[in-house]
Amino acid sequence: MLCFMHYQSIYAMTRQQLKNSGKLMKKSCMPKNDVTEEQVGQIEQGKFIEERNVMCYVACVYSMTQVVKNNKLNHEAVIKQVDMMFPPDMKDAVKAAAENCKDIGKKYKDICEVSYWTAKCMYDYDPKNFKIKDLFRMSQLHNIVLCVLLFTNIHFSLQMSKEQLKKTMTIMKNQCMPKNGVTNDEVGEIDQGVFLEEHNVMCYIACIYKNIQVLRNNRLDKDLITRQIDILYPAEIKEAVKKSVRKCIPVQNLYEDTCEGIFYAARCLYADDPSNFIFP
Incomplete structure (x- = not known):
């Protein structure tokens, strides 16, 4: 391409x-x-x-x-x-x-x-x-940004302002919100740690991860995530990001429901490093 x-x-x-x-x-x-x-x-x-x-x-x-x-x-x-x-x-x-x-x-x-x-x-x-x-x-630019956003610090990725990132993330948010029947009141502050324990919110988060191609068999896949990190991330932050991922991905295994598992894994990522967690 x-x-x-x-x-x-x-x-x-x-x-x-x-x-x-x-x-x-x-x-x-x-x-x-x-x-x-x-x-x-x-x-x-x-x-x-x-x-x-x-x-x-x-x-x-x-x-x-x-x-x-x-x-x-x-x-x-x-x-x-x-x-x-x-x-x-x-x-x-x-x-x-x-x-x-x-x-x-x-x-x-x-x-x-x-x-x-x-x-x-x-x-x-x-x-x-x-x-x-x-x-x-x-769409390339949107996907590039979204792959980086979910796991890393914006200052090391595309050197964009938060406002620019917010605008760029809109496309993914616009795709997943109607699919899962959520409102901005429900999902608009996920990046600030507001994780509403409602199933449609959980599936909205799963939708985001699915769209960035890091799911395998309806589960977050550490190898797929790691591959994205290796491709897109600056060398100086790769290990720190991978460490957070290794800690939180297993959380999903505590839940049978795909949406629940991904929701709590994402919440773990926020809790582990709030300052670097950005989500549409």
């Missing part, structure tokens, strides 16, 4: 870190739509296979970047994301492609078809700038 490197921005990371982090979103959308690497691995080179599951895979990507409103691609939401997440030298080009293709969706009623043909239009309009970037760039 091709990812960008904007060296002068607050999102500056190594090319390998971006590449590894982008895999998280891809892993989420591929199984949901039963597609293979052969089917979707060359979209960035203009290979758009006209199959239903591929179309819905593209729609899944757009959905994760929060540009789908009422089951339709929302042009204003696209522009907002571009303004917020893209480097200045690319904004105009991406906006031009989005403007050129914004009416493609009017020809189709189905969100999968709308997303697919819009993406193809954007590629055809500007292949050089599109590649896979127009689909993946926003």
Whole structure:
């Protein structure tokens, strides 16, 4: 997967870190739509296979970047994301492609078809700038941040302010809140240690961890978490973070219910190191 490197921005990371982090979103959308690497691995080179599951895979990507409103691609939401997440030298080009293709969706009623043909239009309009970037760039940044947030100190990760992190985390929060029927009053202060012992809150927390690909067989997996730490974390804090994870992950085994187990493991992570615990 091709990812960008904007060296002068607050999102500056190594090319390998971006590449590894982008895999998280891809892993989420591929199984949901039963597609293979052969089917979707060359979209960035203009290979758009006209199959239903591929179309819905593209729609899944757009959905994760929060540009789908009422089951339709929302042009204003696209522009907002571009303004917020893209480097200045690319904004105009991406906006031009989005403007050129914004009416493609009017020809189709189905969100999968709308997303697919819009993406193809954007590629055809500007292949050089599109590649896979127009689909993946926003979601990559969100996933990069979220992987780091749950277990480490923000000052050692992306060097972002708390407000910037809060804005970036919104996408994951917006996905998991409606899925679990929770309100901001219930989950808005988890990062301050307010863990309401209600099942929908527990499942909201489980949803966050599931979306960042650290669950295996419905349990937090120490190896998956450790792998993320090894890939994304600065050397000077890796061992401290791993120590906290080793302490708290076994807590989930005291509970049969997946949501309960993950909830109490997360609460343990907060209790073990409140100052470094950040959660959407």
